[in-house]
Amino acid sequence: MTAVEAPPAERVPEPAPPPRPPWYLRGLDTLMARRLQGRTVLAIVAVVILLYLVLAPLFLLGSTSFQTNNDNLPFAKGTKWNFANYRAVFTHGSTYTILGNTLVFALGSLAVAGVIALAFAWLLERSNIPCRSVLFVLVIAPSGMPLLISSIAWSLLLNPTNGVVNQVLDTVLGVKFNAYSLPGMIFVMGIGMVPLTFLLIVGSLRAMNGSLEDAATTSGASGVTTLRKVTLPLLTPALLAAFVYQFVTAVKDFDVPLILGLPGHVNTLSLEIYNNTNPPVGVPSYGRASTYGFFLFLLALVPLVVYNRAIGSRGRYATLSGRARRPVRVNLGRWRWAIFAGCIGYVCIALLLPLFILVWTSLQPFYSGINVAAWNRLNTAGWNNTFNDPNVIHAMKNTLIVGAVTAAVTMVLSAFISWVIVRARSRSVWLLDMLAFIPHAIPSIVLGLSLLLVYLVLPVPIYGTIWIIVIGQATLFTSLGTRLMSAAFAQMQVGLEEAAATSGAPLRRTWFRVIAPLIRAPFANGYLLVFMASMQNLTIPLLLASPTNTVMSAMIYQKWNYGLTTEATVMCVTLTAITITLAVLVRGVGGKADV
Amino acid sequence: MVAAIEVRSLHHRYAGAGDHPAAINDVSFVVEENQFFTLLGPSGCGKTTTLRCIAGLERPTSGEIRLGDVVVVSGRHFVPTHKRDIGMVFQDYAVWPHMTVFENVAFPLRMTSRRRMRASELRGKVMSTLELMGMERFEKRRATQLSGGQQQRLSLARALVREPQVLLLDEPLSSLDARLRSRMRAELRRIQRQLGVTTVFVTHDQVEALSLSNMIAVMNDGDIVQLGRPRDLYFRPQTQFVGNLVGAANLVHGRVISVDEADDEDGTPVVRAATLETTFGTLRVTDPSAEQMRVGAECSVLVRPESVILHSESPERENVFIGRVELALFVGEAVDHEVSIGELMLNARAASVTRFRREEKVFVELPASSCVVFAE
Numbered sequence: 002m003t004a005v006e007a008p009p010a011e012r013v014p015e016p017a018p019p020p021r022p023p024w025y026l027r028g029l030d031t032l033m034a035r036r037l038q039g040r041t042v043l044a045i046v047a048v049v050i051l052l053y054l055v056l057a058p059l060f061l062l063g064s065t066s067f068q069t070n071n072d073n074l075p076f077a078k079g080t081k082w083n084f085a086n087y088r089a090v091f092t093h094g095s096t097y098t099i100l101g102n103t104l105v106f107a108l109g110s111l112a113v114a115g116v117i118a119l120a121f122a123w124l125l126e127r128s129n130i131p132c133r134s135v136l137f138v139l140v141i142a143p144s145g146m147p148l149l150i151s152s153i154a155w156s157l158l159l160n161p162t163n164g165v166v167n168q169v170l171d172t173v174l175g176v177k178f179n180a181y182s183l184p185g186m187i188f189v190m191g192i193g194m195v196p197l198t199f200l201l202i203v204g205s206l207r208a209m210n211g212s213l214e215d216a217a218t219t220s221g222a223s224g225v226t227t228l229r230k231v232t233l234p235l236l237t238p239a240l241l242a243a244f245v246y247q248f249v250t251a252v253k254d255f256d257v258p259l260i261l262g263l264p265g266h267v268n269t270l271s272l273e274i275y276n277n278t279n280p281p282v283g284v285p286s287y288g289r290a291s292t293y294g295f296f297l298f299l300l301a302l303v304p305l306v307v308y309n310r311a312i313g314s315r316g317r318y319a320t321l322s323g324r325a326r327r328p329v330r331v332n333l334g335r336w337r338w339a340i341f342a343g344c345i346g347y348v349c350i351a352l353l354l355p356l357f358i359l360v361w362t363s364l365q366p367f368y369s370g371i372n373v374a375a376w377n378r379l380n381t382a383g384w385n386n387t388f389n390d391p392n393v394i395h396a397m398k399n400t401l402i403v404g405a406v407t408a409a410v411t412m413v414l415s416a417f418i419s420w421v422i423v424r425a426r427s428r429s430v431w432l433l434d435m436l437a438f439i440p441h442a443i444p445s446i447v448l449g450l451s452l453l454l455v456y457l458v459l460p461v462p463i464y465g466t467i468w469i470i471v472i473g474q475a476t477l478f479t480s481l482g483t484r485l486m487s488a489a490f491a492q493m494q495v496g497l498e499e500a501a502a503t504s505g506a507p508l509r510r511t512w513f514r515v516i517a518p519l520i521r522a523p524f525a526n527g528y529l530l531v532f533m534a535s536m537q538n539l540t541i542p543l544l545l546a547s548p549t550n551t552v553m554s555a556m557i558y559q560k561w562n563y564g565l566t567t568e569a570t571v572m573c574v575t576l577t578a579i580t581i582t583l584a585v586l587v588r589g590v591g592g593k594a595d596v
Numbered sequence: 597m598v599a600a601i602e603v604r605s606l607h608h609r610y611a612g613a614g615d616h617p618a619a620i621n622d623v624s625f626v627v628e629e630n631q632f633f634t635l636l637g638p639s640g641c642g643k644t645t646t647l648r649c650i651a652g653l654e655r656p657t658s659g660e661i662r663l664g665d666v667v668v669v670s671g672r673h674f675v676p677t678h679k680r681d682i683g684m685v686f687q688d689y690a691v692w693p694h695m696t697v698f699e700n701v702a703f704p705l706r707m708t709s710r711r712r713m714r715a716s717e718l719r720g721k722v723m724s725t726l727e728l729m730g731m732e733r734f735e736k737r738r739a740t741q742l743s744g745g746q747q748q749r750l751s752l753a754r755a756l757v758r759e760p761q762v763l764l765l766d767e768p769l770s771s772l773d774a775r776l777r778s779r780m781r782a783e784l785r786r787i788q789r790q791l792g793v794t795t796v797f798v799t800h801d802q803v804e805a806l807s808l809s810n811m812i813a814v815m816n817d818g819d820i821v822q823l824g825r826p827r828d829l830y831f832r833p834q835t836q837f838v839g840n841l842v843g844a845a846n847l848v849h850g851r852v853i854s855v856d857e858a859d860d861e862d863g864t865p866v867v868r869a870a871t872l873e874t875t876f877g878t879l880r881v882t883d884p885s886a887e888q889m890r891v892g893a894e895c896s897v898l899v900r901p902e903s904v905i906l907h908s909e910s911p912e913r914e915n916v917f918i919g920r921v922e923l924a925l926f927v928g929e930a931v932d933h934e935v936s937i938g939e940l941m942l943n944a945r946a947a948s949v950t951r952f953r954r955e956e957k958v959f960v961e962l963p964a965s966s967c968v969v970f971a972e
Contacts, residue, residue, distance in 0.1 A: 496690030499653050502677035503684035503764070504754065505708035514703070518694040 039508030044421045044433070050414060051436040054476040058451030059443070062298070065454050066291035075287055075454050086292040095268070099293075103269040103300070106186055106258070107251035113191025115244060117347070118198035123228070124340065126206045127214075129330045131341050139348045144196035145581035146355065147537035148189075149554055150573045152260035153561055154355030155189045156180050157362055157570075163370040165358060181265025190257045192351050198247050205239030206232075211328030224331040245308040249301045253444035255540045259558070270297040271446045278450055278544065287454060294447040302442040356577070363570040383567035393556065393572065400536055400552040403467050407474040408531040412524055414475065415482025420516070422483070423490040424498070441480035448473055449544030465547030473541040478531045485530070489523035526587060533583045536576065598665050600794035601627040601650065601762060606659035608645055620645055620656070621818040627796060627811070632788055634797045636805040636841070637815035643798045644766055646815070650796060651684050651764050652677035664761055678707070683755030683793075684764040688771060689747040691739040697750055698722055698735045704758045725757040728787065745776045752784075756791065763788070765797045769804060781807060802842045806830060814838050830900075832883075836970050839898045846904065846942045848897045848962075849972075850874040852889045870969065872897065876937045880914050881967035894972045903966035904944035906933065906952060907959040919960040921952045935960055 065075040069085045090096050121140050124130045143151070158166045159180035167177045179185055213235060217227040233240075258272040268276075270293055277290035333340055362368050364379045387393050418437050422430055440448070452473045456464040463469045497519065501511040542555040551559070553576050560569040608620040620642045627633040635643035648654040650661060652668065652675060661669040663682070668675040683704070691700050701722045705713060713721075726732045729749040734742065742750060748768060755763060768784070769777045785808050788795050799805050805812050806826040813823045814837075822829060822838045833839035836847070850872035869882040870889045874897075881897060889895065910916060922941070923934040926948065933944040933952065937960055944960070952958060 494688055494690060496686040496688050497692060499651075499677075500684070500686060500690040500692070500751075500754070501703070501707075502653065503651055503680075503682055504704035505678045505758065506703070507676075507678045510707065515692060519692075 040421075040425065043417055043508075044425060047414075047418045047421050048433055048436070051418065051433065051479070054472070054479065055436050055439050055443075058448060058455050058476070059298070059439075061454040061458065062291050062294050062447065062451040065287055066295050068288055074457065076458055086288040089289065090292045090296075099268045099270055099273050100296075102183065102262075102267055103252060103271075103297075105183060106190065106267075106269055107248050109183070109187035110190035110194055110251045111244060111248050113187060114194035114198045114247060115240075117191070117195050118202055118243075119240075121195075121199050121344070122202040122206050123232075124344070126203060127228075127232070127328070127331055128333050130333060130337060130344070136341075136344055136348075139345075139352070140199055141196040142348075142581070142584075143193070143352045145584045146193075146352070146577050147539070147554065147580065148193045148254065148256035149260065149537070149539045149557060150359070150577055151193055151355050152189055152257050153557070153569065153573060154359050155185070156260055157358045157368065157566075158354060159185060163368070165371050166354075168370050179265070181261050181267070183267050185265070186257050186261045186267060189261060190251055190254060193257070194247050194250060195351065197250075198243055201243035201246065202236075202240065205236060205243075209235060214328040218329065242308065245304050249304055249442065252297070252300050253446070255444070255446045259539075260561070270300070271444060274446050274450055275544070278453070287450075290450055291454070294444075294450050297444050298442065298447050301444055302439075305438075305442050356574075359570045359573050359577070362566055363574050365567060368566045383571050387568045387571040390568075392551070393568075396551045396553050396556040399467050399550060400554075403470050403474070403542075403552055404532045404535040407471050407478065407535045408528045410471060410475045411478045411482045411531045412486070412528050415479055415486045415527065416520065416524060418479070419483045419486035419490050423487055424495065437480055437483040439480075440476050440478075443477070445473075445477055445538065445540040446544065448477055449541045452476075452541075453544060465545075465550060467550045467552075469545050470542050470550060470552065473545060474535050474538060477538070477541065478534055481534065482527055482531060485523055485527040486520070489520050493519055529583055529587045533580050533587070536580055536583075599626045599662075600629045600631070600664060601633075601796065602660075602662040603646070603650070604660040606646065606649060606656050606661065608642075608649060608654060608656040608659075619818050620649070623659075623815075623818070623820055625813055625820060625823060627794060629794055630792045631810045632785070632795045632797065632808055634799060634805045634809040634812045635815055636799055636802065636812050638800060638841070641815040642818040643800075643815045647764055647766055647796060647798045650762070651682055652680050681761040682764055683758065683760035683762075685748075685751045685755045685766065685768045687767040689744075689751040691742075691747050691750050691754070693738070693740045695739060696735070697726070697731065697737050697739060697742070700739055700750055701725060701753050701757050704754060708758050721757060725753045728756070728790075729753045744772055745780065748772060748780060752787070756787075756793070759791075759793075761794065763793045763795045765795060767798055767800070770799070770801070784808065806842065814841060831966075831968075833898065833968060836896065836898065839968060839970075844901050844943065844945075846899045846901060848874055848879065848899065848940065848942075850879060850895060850897060852891050852893045852895060853878070855889055855891060869964065872969075874940075876917055876940055879962065879967070880964045881969050882964045883967060883969045889969060889971070896970050896972055898968040898970065899942075899962050899966055901932070901943040901945040902930075903963060904935075904942060905961040905963065906935065906944055906946055906950065907961060908952070910959045911961060913961065915962045915964055917960045917962075919958050921954055921956045921958055924952055924954060 061075065066086050067082050067084065068075060068080045069083060070077045070080040121136075125133050125137055125140075130136065146154075156164075158164050159178050161167060161177055161179045161181070164178075164180065170176050170178070180189070209232075214227050214231055217231040218224075222230065253271065255271040255275065258267070258269045259275065261267075262269060262272050274290050274293045274297065277293065278285045278287065280286070361371065363383050364381060365375060366378055366380070366382065369375055415437075418433060422434055422437070443451075452469060456469055463472070497515060498511055501515045502508075506514065536552075537554065539554040539558060542550070542552045543558060546555050553572055557569050557572045557576065560572065603626075604624050606620050606623040610619065623642070623646055625633075635646055637643045645654060649656045649659075649669070650663075655674055656669060658671075659669065660667065660671075663680060666675070666681075667673065668680055692703070695703070702718055705718055705721060723732055723735070726735060729752060731746065731749050731753060734746065734750075739747065739750060748771075752768070765784075769780055772780060781804060788808075797805075797808060806829070809826055811823070812826055812829055813820045814829065815821065816837055822834050824832075829838060829842050833842065839845050851874075852870050853873045854871045856869055856871075869880060872879045872881060872895065879897065906921075907916070917937045919935045919937040919942070921933055922936050925932040928948065930945050930948050931950045931952075933946060935942045935944050935958060942960065946952075
């Protein structure tokens with residue numbers, strides 16, 4: 002009855018262990034052995050799609066940089082494989098100027114953004130500055146304005162001929178700034194990076210256990226000493242992460258160099274790639290562009306990889322706890338309102354001034370600064386003309402379609418990839434993890450160039466359509482999407498899915514009935530974020546532009562480039578209004594997701 | 597009759613070995629129809645992994661598993677979880693927060709019934725299962741509006757609603773507070789008896805294991821170290837590990853000086869006995885496992901605290917030693933004593949009416965039949 006041993010009659014011989022598969026099948030075999038069929042299929046499909054999206058462009062980029070031929074096209078007739086492009090790039094003195102410019106631009110903007118963001122983070126989280134929630138919104142509000150648009154605004158404010166701020170400064174102090182210079186670019190980029198840098202820092206400051214700081218204060222340390230000896234050292238890993246991330250953001254940036262660097266002859270790597278693909282005269286030299294592209298890719302990839310390794314080996318500081326308690330706020334005393342006024346002053350500079358000049362310019366027949374004559378010329382003709390232009394309407398339609406489809410494709414792909422990454426315990430997951438991470442390190446200018454090359458070579462008829470933009474942006478935003486969805490899956494108990502399986506639900510129905518409803522909120526949040534990022538993105542649409550697939554960002558640049566300032570600013574104001582609305586929606590959905 | 601579950605030479609090793617270091621080495625057992633079978637062991641012993649292999653949530657490296665007459669795992673053959681006739685309750689309940697109580701329980705029926713069930717039939721089945729759990733009042737509530745104990749019942753209702761061949765319970769009581777846990781324990785047993793469903797239960801709590809099971813498999817490091825009925829495990833553990841795991845234990849070291857037969861109470865000479873030399877005198881033990889004892893062998897003796905008898909006057913019997921009360925803790929249902937016999941410290945549990953003072957002299961009796969001997 003107790004039947005401790007199995008009936009011996011039925012004993013079947015133990016099956017021999019299967020032979021060890023060859024190396025190239027080993028990962029696959031683990032996947033197959035670990036999990037059910039549906040899961041395996043999903044993992045393989047995810048890997049294949051990512052391989053196509055990520056590695057195909059990079060492969061084309063790499064191989065093009067080693068090719069030289071008369072047509073300057075990849076894989077054209079008479080292609081020679083050699084290092085000629087590299088030799089040309091390395092021996093040319095301007096390369097080193099460009100590299101220097103890029104580094105100064107990135108480090109300078111990082112310094113500006115870092116100092117301002119850190120100050121705001123400390124003030125809002127650790128001091129008793131008034132109106133904290135209003136300030137919080139105001140600090141991150143400028144993120145609704147794409148860098149393309151803020152660059153245009155600052156060009157209107159700080160150009161040496163008739164920039165409004167320059168006019169004021171000239172009459173009052175007798176000095177002028179030049180927006181078309183490295184300091185000008187650093188200023189605009191730095192201000193533009195403040196919102197995200199702030200969010201990254203404030204998040205880790207919030208997660209930090211406040212009793213560590215209270216312990217320092219009760220040990221007799223003053224507010225400043227606590228900040229210097231406890232808060233900042235504990236925050237170092239998080240700060241480093243934020244700074245590496247934002248350094249890469251600045252290195253990759255193309256909008257600011259295009260609007261401010263190009264007229265000022267300040268060349269950066271991203272601008273040089275563009276110049277080589279869209280030269281003012283002559284044919285594009287894709288080989289040279291690819292070589293620069295490869296450099297830029299490495300310049301973005303290396304810091305991120307090095308940082309990830311460092312964090313991985315050192316482990317996190319044990320200060321991050323789920324239920325962090327905020328420490329006692331530092332009393333700013335009589336400086337309280339003065340500092341508050343300073344913060345408002347910053348918001349005026351970062352947000353209101355650019356918005357004002359854009360609106361002002363959009364109401365002018367032509368731009369001539371601010372003066373009485375211009376006041377008398379105020380009218381809405383520019384708005385009427387712009388919105389009656391079928392090309393503009395077409396571009397708007399394209400923008401919405403590209404945004405909606407890109408967001409859908411990106412988020413669906415990200416949801417599946419993240420699910421496989423988080424749920425599969427197979428060792429081969431690192432491949433997927435890496436593939437989803439790489440797009441973050443691919444500068445959009447490099448991806449744009451690479452996609453151009455891919456669809457010049459591949460016989461897929463999407464060149465010049467909006468679908469090539471969708472593919473490019475989906476690739477670009479996959480790392481954002483997977484990061485959001487991985488966090489969502491990590492928070493969701495595995496048991497909820499396993500319970501569906503033990504209730505008899507196959508994987509497909511588990512997805513529809515259990516997983517999909519549970520990830521709805523983070524999915525919607527991610528959808529809006531990607532939608533917004535897609536609308537703000539200039540580089541991909543500009544590099545892959547054709548007369549029919551123009552989107553708003555590309556059209557703004559074209560109009561600006563042709564000197565159609567009024568129409569450009571009308572579209573700038575429109576696009577900013579849309580993205581700020583979306584940003585508010587994101588906060589709304591995000592808020593609901595927390596409940 | 598075919599056994600309800602048969603597990604044969606199960607081996608499992610995790611690929612990514614991150615979260616679950618546990619591996620299973622050659623686990624075999626059979627669970628009879630209607631049995632309440634428990635896998636008991638410390639964390640990381642492979643008990644949950646074994647259960648997950650039965651559920652199909654893990655695919656074992658090798659081995660064979662049958663549910664009734666269906667082979668679900670064997671070599672290349674693997675039946676996925678959703679095609680196995682099982683119901684499972686998870687440690688963290690895993691009730692779906694986006695569904696109502698009713699929807700949670702209806703889910704397995706919607707997934708598994710071959711034909712489309714009529715609404716009234718579905719409702720009838722769900723409601724009768726909810727009634728069994730005393731949960732019918734909460735039918736329309738969202739799962740997130742339930743307390744821990746209610747979520748636990750809901751989770752059990754969901755596992756039982758499709759009348760599975762096998763019920764799998766993965767530490768279902770461990771997230772509940774102590775009072776609720778003992779109530780749910782009784783209820784779990786009542787429901788299992790009532791439905792007669794074959795149950796595999798995983799726990800690290802010996803009280804749960806002893807009180808609920810027909811049969812317990814004690815696991816350690818991926819092996820079953822002892823398989824038996826609760827009383828056998830408690831009174832006749834085969835290893836020190838099992839002895840310590842299923843209850844509090846005193847361990848005494850000694851050396852065998854003679855082995856002989858002793859008469860059982862009704863006069864039949866069946867039980868073997870041994871005399872041991874210890875640091876505090878000679879100790880007689882009557883233990884079937886003493887058969888393997890040889891004269892001169894080093895061994896240890898296990899005595900449960902409640903088997904140790906404290907006397908204020910010498911009862912003039914064997915195995916009585918003079919000791920001193922070092923500590924007496926009145927815990928309500930009993931008094932826990934720490935008693936020293938020379939260098940040796942023993943725990944003794946006595947009825948709550950017992951009153952020994954600290955540092956009082958006592959006669960400590962270790963009844964020969966309550967001693968369990970292990971070779972060292």
